[in-house]
Amino acid sequence: MDFLAILRIAIRALTRNKMRSLLTMLGIVIGVGAVIATVGLGQGAQEQVQNQIASMGTNLLFISSGSINKGGIRLGGGATKTLVDDDMKAILQQVPTVSEAAPGAGSTVQIVSDNQNWSTRITGTEPQYFDIRNWDFDRGANFTMDDVTRSDNVVVLGATVQQNLFGSTDPVGKTVRIGNLPFQVVGVLQAKGQSGLGQDQDDGVFVPITTLQKKITGQDWLQYIMASATSQPASYAAQDQITALLRDRHRIRSGEDDDFSVRNLADVAQLADESSKVMTLLLASIAGVSLIVGGIGIMNIMLVSVTERTREIGIRIAIGATESDVLRQFLSESVVLSMAGGILGILFGIASSMTITKVLGWSILISPVAVGAAVVFSTAVGIFFGFYPARKAALLDPIEALRFE
């Protein structure tokens, strides 16, 4: 018998008991829907984490001045004064896997506009800092390398600072006071939102590193260097090369602790990625259990159906249906049931995902892989749970079956 004929017979047999078929399908619909929605939820969360990490900067390496050991007393991170501007230049020149680097030092200041004031972090850096961090300007422009050379009093505002000091008015070109010094506002950054750690990244202002060092903090060392590796795989090599270079420059003998630390954000990204993957898998496997329960429902109904149609099976065998004909007929019924359930389940899963996105505001990512896997898996459930009833039908004794009332 050809495939289409089998399919037509199966669909007809199923539409004969519409309510029963629909209820049986429901198990698969819910199972597949739950898998789609939970995987979507997990992947949405995963992407959100990825975006947050990407918002800190691409292939970012964070080199901070570290602890020192003074007669057995180890001071915390940032305590050393050994990380300097020349280190950054050396990294840029000697580590080929680093494409860009920017210095960083900071403090907390009170910033005052005409009639408002705000306490915020001030960061001294160089123009490429914003490039490394993938940070675009909302208004105005970046300060320049010339500003850095001249230690100009120019400032770039974070979105939160601009909100608090100027509200909706355009601050570019206006003057703010930091400490006792007037600074000209040259640009406002786009809002970046919270960092992965919950810190408001937009609450800060940026000035040339030289201005900060000479006019505000009076310290000529760096707190950190931000470097961008040429690619994510290269960031691991860069990490090792920077460590080796800085140990050499800082004359640290082997066996002694580093007086700096190099952190690779790819590590953080990977960790976050893995944890959300585990969560997705966990959710999906719970949803998968309901798919198996749905499969048992199919098996149950198919067994009832075989008993009810014993006589039909007897007729079919008597007029020449082989065992495999009967097997295929009943198997195709369970597969049609589970596949139809799978397709409805995908729609149900997408619909419920969209509802969750709308109501709870969670981001959900419907992946084609999850949809494909759901179809394959639901079909497999149909074959697996349909096989026993179909085999039972195929092995019926036609004489007994024809006598069945």
Next chain:
Amino acid sequence: MATLAQVELNLEQPAKGLPVIKVEDVHKYYALGETKVHALRGVDLTIEPGEFVAIMGSSGSGKSTFMNMLGCLDKPSSGRYILEGMDVSSLDKKQLAGIRNRKLGFVFQGFNLLSRTTALENVELPTLYAQMEKEKRTARAKEVLELVGLGERMDHFPSQLSGGQQQRVAIARGLVNRPAILLADEPTGNLDSRTSVEIMQIFQDLNDNGLTIVLVTHEPDIAQFAKRMVVFRDGKIRHDDPVRNRPKAAEVLKSLPTVDED
């Protein structure tokens, strides 16, 4: 009703000189719990092409067992069953399904049509298992339905047909794959006497066109329409005689009072 003169029955002619059925010393045992039932105790029977054989006997005589065996639904415990020169007692299940499909036509007492399936589709069913193209299947099914006089009711469901019409659909289904032999198991058991004779008229017409028919019945009235009567008792053939003074069903019908079928 269309007559056989209008539609030609295209039977595939069996090999010349060979009997359609040759049964040699067939025994059949059943294990019914502890007791062993000896249903057939050495049956020999030869049926030539074009014969119309009625098999009679009381219940428990072994006639149903014999019929199931002829229909390849059951296998003999010992002995040989040769259908058109082929020993079918040694075939496997799949081969037997092919034999049932292509060489044998079945007509049952309870019609055994698939409900909620039209007459045409019921008749098409055996062709479905014979790997035939769709157009050929439908053409064949229409042909045999016209042959049994149901050309006008192809789209009717069994529930919309009378008993006689249902049995005619079943006969058409039995004929659609052009079998070597038509096996009818109590085909008139559920029908009134007039309809029974109508069915026998179809059988006689088919037989006149060369179809070999084996009919199981317990009614002597029905058996007399056949050419040869075989009586079973206690698992053996007791009588095997030609029917004398065989009536023509068409003429018997004329003498019966007419009943409106619709």
